[in-house]
Amino acid sequence: DGGITQSPKYLFRKEGQNVTLSCEQNLNHDAMYWYRQDPGQGLRLIYYSQIVNDFQKGDIAEGYSVSREKKESFPLTVTSAQKNPTAFYLCASSIRTGGGQPQHFGDGTRLSIL
């Protein structure tokens, strides 16, 4: 079945450490997105990519980095510069063109600080 796979499901970060969250999709979608979810705050866009080798900052990109070397993959690195990384992170993908297309979501990665 086609879908989005996020790994790991739970991740712990030590102070000063960078961690990378994986997101892989087999839906043949051009566009991919990373969101951060905090209780009571809905979803906030971190980064998005409309095409391979190109990505754009979202609303809360500080302290995060991404790469898009393959269509199927869009990993997110939470750097030590992100002072409050504890959150639920969601990856999504969609068709790039032809508005009105929904985004499809993975099951998320919950990141906590040790």
Place this chain on the structure above:
Amino acid sequence: AQSVTQLGSHVSVSEGALVLLRCNYSSSVPPYLFWYVQYPNQGLQLLLKYTSAATLVKGINGFEAEFKKSETSFHLTKPSAHMSDAAEYFCAVSEVNAGNMLTFGGGTRLMVKP
């Protein structure tokens, strides 16, 4: 910038009662509209979407939503709540000619009492 307001961060209904979750958007041009559901520690699942066809949209699990341009609203309803409907619900909008970027509301947690 587009904004989405979900009135009521928490809604509680009895099993068998009507479910009404409210969503208002700010765009002067009718956007594309979506409702998603999120169960604990999972990603978002699409319930239904409005893309300028019929104003009453039917979705999965017995939910439906009505687009009202005059009220800039897209409220989600279900005639009879079931215990399994307990989850968080997100309204999202995508502006016409903005690709498939989404702006999310803050979410409404639905609780169903036996």
